[in-house]
Amino acid sequence: MPEFFVVATPIGNLQDISFRALEALKRADFILCEDTRVSQKLLNHFKISKPLISYHQHSKLAKMELVVGLLKKGKNIALISDAGTPGISDPGNQLIKEIIQVLGESVNIIPIPGPTALATIASVAAISMDKFLFMGFPPQKKRRNNYFKEIVDSKYSVIFYESPYRIIKSLKQLQELDPEIEAIAGRELTKKFETIYRGGIDKVTEKIEKDKIKGEFVVVIRRNKRNGKEK
Ligand code: SAM
Numbered sequence: 001m002p003e004f005f006v007v008a009t010p011i012g013n014l015q016d017i018s019f020r021a022l023e024a025l026k027r028a029d030f031i032l033c034e035d036t037r038v039s040q041k042l043l044n045h046f047k048i049s050k051p052l053i054s055y056h057q058h059s060k061l062a063k064m065e066l067v068v069g070l071l072k073k074g075k076n077i078a079l080i081s082d083a084g085t086p087g088i089s090d091p092g093n094q095l096i097k098e099i100i101q102v103l104g105e106s107v108n109i110i111p112i113p114g115p116t117a118l119a120t121i122a123s124v125a126a127i128s129m130d131k132f133l134f135m136g137f138p139p140q141k142k143r144r145n146n147y148f149k150e151i152v153d154s155k156y157s158v159i160f161y162e163s164p165y166r167i168i169k170s171l172k173q174l175q176e177l178d179p180e181i182e183a184i185a186g187r188e189l190t191k192k193f194e195t196i197y198r199g200g201i202d203k204v205t206e207k208i209e210k211d212k213i214k215g216e217f218v219v220v221i222r223r224n225k226r227n228g229k230e231k
Pocket residue numbers: 011012081083084085086087088089090115116117118160161162163186187188189190191216217218
């Protein structure tokens with residue numbers, strides 16, 4: 001039976017790759033990835049040489065048909081994203097749905113768990129994370145205000161992703177909606193300039209603005225005391 005591996009890869013530090021991830025990449029006949037240049041670097045580092053097929057959120061139906069066709073021929077395929085776990089703010093689930101619809105149980109879909117920015121920040125949030133809400137990226141234009149309002153009104157702590165270019169704007173928007181909230185912001189996690197900012201939203205925003213270092217961010221907004229007693 002052909003195998004379709006959904007493989008988590010490092011979010012920065014290459015040593016975070018798992019043995020199973022390497023095994024799956026070696027077993028695959030083809031590797032589906034977002035940016036072939038990014039994935040080629042990862043594969044070169046681990047001396048894995050495989051044909052790469054680009055697959056991203058705007059890929060056309062023809063690309064899905066190509067993948068399904070390869071599986072039908074008995075080829076093994078691994079799906080990776082630029083960083084972290086496929087399907088978490090990254091492509092994957094639509095393709096898996098299509099594979100299941102067309103091939104049903106004649107293909108083995110195998111998740112290979114590993115790094116994800118979401119779990120990495122949750123693991124060091126130092127607040128109760130028994131229940132939390134993950135909201136992905138803020139929308140860029142319309143509905144931004146509703147998105148941030150949902151965060152400050154949430155009865156659970158919320159995790160969201162943000163790019164280096166919009167982090168300050170997003171934190172300031174949250175601050176305007178509720179100056180009392182607390183944040184834990186992880187920048188460049190697992191990388192050389194990893195920094196974790198903790199405290200009131202005003203202090204965290206100020207510190208990040210002052211640091212002036214660009215980098216990917218994942219942010220936890222602590223459940224607001226107004227919405228329930230925080231543990
Ligand atoms: N699939 C990925 C995962 O499992 O975390 C997320 C992909 S999403 C397109 C990329 C976003 O994840 C970045 O913009 C940033 O918000 C977050 N992220 C990825 N790597 C990170 C890191 N090393 N430190 C902090 N945030 C990171």
